[in-house]
Amino acid sequence: MATTYNRKSGRNSDGTFAKGNPGKPHGSRHKATQATLALIDGEGEALTRKAIDMALAGDSVALRLCLERLAPPKKDAPLRFHLPAMDGAESAAAAMGAILASVAKGDLTPSEAGALAGIVEGYRKTLELTELEARIRAREEQHQYA
Secondary structure, rough: OOEEOOOOEEEEOOOOOOOOOOOOOOOOHHHHHHHHHHHHHOOHHHHHHHHHHHHOOOOOOHHHHHHHOOOOOOOOOOOOOOOOOOOOOHHHHHHHHHHHHHHHHHOHHHHHHHHHHHHHHHHHOOOOOOOOHHHHHHHHHHHOOO
């Protein structure tokens, strides 16, 4: 079945946008969002004051809202963790072992350990690629002079 193009909507008969039609412009907003923003335009200060007053009166939801704006949850923080020095594949394995042991002891969370393991894995891949490149270069030099 061939798809047909509807000029008015800019869509094909299967509902997808036609080639060359990206849809709404980047950053455009839904009509409901625009209407809501128009309603509260200029009322930000009064709404903020009301939320603070409700929080001070003991409204736990308003209190949580205010506190989340004052001190948002941390997304990332430096870790206090001794990662063994890495100078080869064996030391990368030792580093992974240290990460695993720290999770088992409760010194690192699983998500922190996952981030550290990703760093160690990136290092290991870099080592592997460097070693392969050196081996290929040596082989090429052998064949060039042979």
